[in-house]
Amino acid sequence: MSSRTKNERPGNNSALQQARTNLNVPVGLELYRWMGLSRAIEDKLHIMKRQGRLPGRLVTGRGQEAIPVGSALALAAHDVVCPLHRDLGANLIKGITPEEFLRSYLWKIGHPSEGRDSDVHIGDIRRGIYPMISHLPDSWPVALGFGIASSYMKLGRVTLAFCGDGATSTGAWHETMNMSGLFHTPNVWVIENNKYAYSTPVAKQYAAMSLASRGAAYGMPGVEVDGNDAFAVYSVVKEAVDRARAGGGPTLIEAHTMRIDGHAVHDDASYVPKDLIEEWKQRDPIVLLRDRLLLANVGQPTLSEIDKANLQLVENAVKAAEAAPMPDPAGMENEVYAPAEAASWMLLPRCT
Numbered sequence: 001m002s003s004r005t006k007n008e009r010p011g012n013n014s015a016l017q018q019a020r021t022n023l024n025v026p027v028g029l030e031l032y033r034w035m036g037l038s039r040a041i042e043d044k045l046h047i048m049k050r051q052g053r054l055p056g057r058l059v060t061g062r063g064q065e066a067i068p069v070g071s072a073l074a075l076a077a078h079d080v081v082c083p084l085h086r087d088l089g090a091n092l093i094k095g096i097t098p099e100e101f102l103r104s105y106l107w108k109i110g111h112p113s114e115g116r117d118s119d120v121h122i123g124d125i126r127r128g129i130y131p132m133i134s135h136l137p138d139s140w141p142v143a144l145g146f147g148i149a150s151s152y153m154k155l156g157r158v159t160l161a162f163c164g165d166g167a168t169s170t171g172a173w174h175e176t177m178n179m180s181g182l183f184h185t186p187n188v189w190v191i192e193n194n195k196y197a198y199s200t201p202v203a204k205q206y207a208a209m210s211l212a213s214r215g216a217a218y219g220m221p222g223v224e225v226d227g228n229d230a231f232a233v234y235s236v237v238k239e240a241v242d243r244a245r246a247g248g249g250p251t252l253i254e255a256h257t258m259r260i261d262g263h264a265v266h267d268d269a270s271y272v273p274k275d276l277i278e279e280w281k282q283r284d285p286i287v288l289l290r291d292r293l294l295l296a297n298v299g300q301p302t303l304s305e306i307d308k309a310n311l312q313l314v315e316n317a318v319k320a321a322e323a324a325p326m327p328d329p330a331g332m333e334n335e336v337y338a339p340a341e342a343a344s345w346m347l348l349p350r351c352t
């Protein structure tokens with residue numbers, strides 16, 4: 001029996017070790033830019049919520065941006081991603097603009113659902129984003145379907161799906177993994193192990209020492225990665241994406257991180273030991289990457305420019321979204337069912 005606990009971070013796979021030593025600076029700067037934009041939007045949403053400027057709920061992925069950003073940056077333009085409630089960064093990289101995201105949170109028009117759905121339920125299949133399904137992890141069987149279609153039609157397209165540690169206890173999760181291994185689908189499965197599913201800690205969620213170890217049971221590689229190390233996430237996911245595209249089948253990736261906020265803004269997370277949160281706050285993925293970029297001789301002014309540009313984007317987005325109109329109730333039933341062109345991603349040229 002291993003003496004590792006489920007809260008420890010892994011550090012024993014080759015892609016991860018290599019990532020720690022060889023930071024690719026242009027990729028590092030892209031990771032920094034997208035993580036910073038995601039954080040800036042979610043920080044602003046928290047302020048707006050407290051000011052009473054935000055209707056409805058607020059769920060964020062602050063502190064775990066390295067996973068959606070590192071993963072989505074490893075995809076090609078025509079690949080598909082299935083983001084969930086902690087994955088704003090993946091939506092942004094695949095083309096959802098800050099303004100569209102703000103409009104969604106404010107229930108305005110001018111984003112893919114045009115006010116018929118709200119907050120994190122955003123996506124656009126024409127941009128390769130399958131919008132979140134609330135029933136967790138029901139986007140996984142859908143991602144499997146994308147994978148099977150891509151193999152069958154020889155599209156060369158990879159589909160990446162995210163879920164949390166809690167979602168891995170469901171039947172849909174296990175059935176998806178079984179079929180993915182069986183059909184050798186071009187999927188990358190990313191678990192964001194943030195140690196809590198609402199108030200349930202991982203110790204009460206599963207008995208296995210790691211979730212990645214389940215990969216072997218389904219006939220696919222299972223890899224653990226430090227989910228607060230953006231470049232390590234990018235490297236591990238890129239390896240899995242390249243393998244999937246080359247016909248090498250799926251990979252299960254367990255990215256270790258910590259939910260440093262409550263489940264959502266209404267939850268003070270008082271059930272989480274304070275020292276656990278503090279320990280992980282010291283490993284803020286944006287600060288870690290910034291320090292590595294500085295060590296790699298990227299100047300502080302370059303990083304400050306990126307931060308400034310991100311804040312400006314958010315301010316512009318908030319202004320435009322707040323000024324935008326609400327939907328016309330007369331159009332409530334339009335496009336409730338997917339338009340025919342929703343399947344058009346299949347007809348796009350092969351992804352190279």
Ligand SMILES: Cc1ncc(C[n+]2csc(CCOP(=O)(O)OP(=O)(O)O)c2C)c(N)n1
Binds near residue numbers: 134136163196197263
């Ligand atoms: C099938 C299902 N059961 C319950 C819920 C309610 N719910 C929403 S988020 C959540 C916690 C999920 O935990 P996890 O999968 O670890 O993801 P995290 O929120 O920690 O990122 C729960 C129970 C749901 N959305 N779907």
